[in-house]
Amino acid sequence: MPTGLSADISWSKPNKFIFRFIWIYTLLYTFPFPFNFLPFGQYITQWTDQFWKWLALPVARHLFHITDNLTLQGRGSGDTSLDYIIIFILLTMALVAALIWTLTDRKHNHYNTLFRYQVVYLRYYTALNLFVYAIVKIFPTQFWEPSLIDLTRSFGELSPMGLLWKFMGYSEAYVRFAGIAEALACIFLLFRNTERLGALIGFGVMLNVFVMNMSYDVPVKLFSFHLMFACGIILIAHFNAFLHFFIQNKTVLSQQNIPYTSRKTTRNAGYIFKTILILYVITNYSISSHIRYRKNHDTALLPALYGIYNTDDFMYNRDTLPPLLTDPIRWKQLIVDRNSAVIIKMDDTKIYMKNHTDTTQQRLTLTHFRDAAMQYHFRYTRIGDSILMLRGITGKDSIRMTLNKKDRKDFLLINRGFHWINEYPFNR
Template sequence: MTTDTLQAVRWNTAQKVLFRFIFLYTLFYIFPFPVNYIPYGQYLSHWIGQFWQWLSLWTADHIFHITEELPLNGRGSGDITLAYLQVFVQLLIATAGTIIWSVSDRKREHYNNLFRYQIVFLRYYTAFLLLTYGIIKIIPTQFSNLSLFDLIKTYGDSSPMGLMWNFMEYSDTYTRFSGIAEALGGVLLLFRQTERLGALIGFGVMLNVFLMNMSYDIPVKLLSFHLMFICAIILSAHIKAFLNFFLFNKTAPPEQILPYSSRKKIRIAGYIFKGIFILHFVIPRVINTHEYYTERRDKASLPALYGIYDVKDFIYNGDTIPPLLTDTLRWKRIVIDRRSTGIVKMNDKITPLKNDTDTLKHTLMLASWQDTTKVHSFTYEVRDSLFYATGTYGRDSISITMKKKDLNDFLLINRGFHWINEYPFNR
């Protein structure tokens, strides 16, 4: 099954069966792409999604006898139970379809033309996803800046995914490099002359991503595996040339790239449509990503009291509470981050709170997310580099003296880059 041997007159039975199965499964997994990128295509995409969801839920109930309610949306996770069930259902249907197809079409000698168009379908699907992930790394928005909570959290309290996320967040340089690799593979896959190199780069990039997802428990395992698998399918179209060049030390002759139509006007129209479709996909993503990046990097968008505040004195109902690690009442610090705020107790337990700051009235309101009646109401002022807050929590009075921590005190922030290191600085 290679485009290097399109003149082959016969495939063996194993090739035909394998092609039928892969063709059906990838079609079920990928469709409604590319319809979902054209106007009103989202309606078809929604209907197909609803169909797979219904079938997966039916499978969960009647085949696996799963009684608990399954989440329908992973809020960013692609590895929810429903996603695995959908893959299982698609594998079953593809298997049944392969059997029926093989019986009804057993006399066909090959699927050269259908394989050509399948490769085109897979190329564009993979290219668009690689470009999507590449753009949000080149313009670094997939991984935000290290949060203030990340800076005070210990390695031991990090999740494997959080540890890897912080690793990527620390360096925009490395993030952009990985994005360029993804985007390069995507661009090369858009053209038949470079699809071999694009698939090779795409496979290497997605192999790395898949292993990171498996090693750090990042819930994009299914998608990264499928992208890697699809790149392997595209490479299989050139397997003879790869084996000759890399293993057998033989000549890898140039591939004969046949036009999709003998009519020049149709070919020109196809080039124009291809250009418009690619630009329609790429330009909005670049613009939206850049706007989000600019907004996120704008320091004016930070909260008025953004920072880490270490508690020096904590007075509760007139009593000064000493900073004992066993004390569950006293505060250790307050963290006011870009989108989240929290109180850190002496045992380092963090209580997330809603933050409402009025810089004109100098008031700070910290409310519980679960119970809006639980509110810390403070008035605050800054004197001699110290932050004073006085207020109430229910019927209790609280008075706090804090000092804002200089973020450059963190080694991770102040270490920087050095061309010369006389000794390894590994802390």
């Protein structure tokens, strides 16, 4: 791959072929950028996604002999079987197109100008995508703090991705630090004078993200790799400068910013479009992330019975059930969390429920997420801040119980806090 954008030096045949292949592949992969960041751009994105899926399904069936139903909506996963098949299609199309390009174009000695346009295109693609990830960390909404349910789960119940999410979500300070690093890479990539620094920071940030995704089984491996790869292409444009400065201890000449076009009107139109696009993306994503952050941290939106409750007395059809670990009926705990509730039986079996609280009538309704016929209807009474009494029915059976609320701050993970001075390591 060439390392100078302005030097009029002939490229070798392998360099030209590699450039053609990468140029076509990155264009196919990144499309429909930048339209996906513009108003109504989601429709173009949907049409593009549907096209690739339409193309990938017969390839999966006839070439890879995958007859099972493929996941069409990964619900946030970017590493589905279909995604890998689409990458295979993009690589194949890029290879075929590069071969045709090679056979039909024998007069160009280099592609310096085309490479310059590829670099600027990838700068904006990487910068705006990094900003999206940065803003949901600066206003922490990508990760979430350990919930009440999380605090009562055993460490071994967590998935690798769940462990990473709890680790990140525990500290808003660290999440914001990671977001600021991504935002710095974004800002520096938006301007040619600082693109070297932006690509260097962006590559380091995305390398860390990619390794974390690989290490903790986070299904964004493909996308994080491609963002890291885009930063790598930008860095290649400045390979000689990095080699001279960091390795050979040589003087590095200032970069000459050659105008992309000699027409002043076209340049001004480009500046206007750039400014509008950047301001729109920053404003749109910042406002929406701030609203989500405020909503997630609004304690007024917490359920009225929010808390962890340990069962003291449990009466089932007028029979008091002792706290036996073999009892399939008696409850051990009731957790009313932000978006759900959990009934924990004596053998630690967890039943996840939807909860609805009517504070006027003092009624609590618990409904199973998958089986709507499984419901508990209670009237509740609170005594002070710690005692909760429930009486109600499930089917034809009556239930009465007294529960004792456990304070969230009783957990060491929550109450330990930060200490400037530690006489001894506090590692539990």
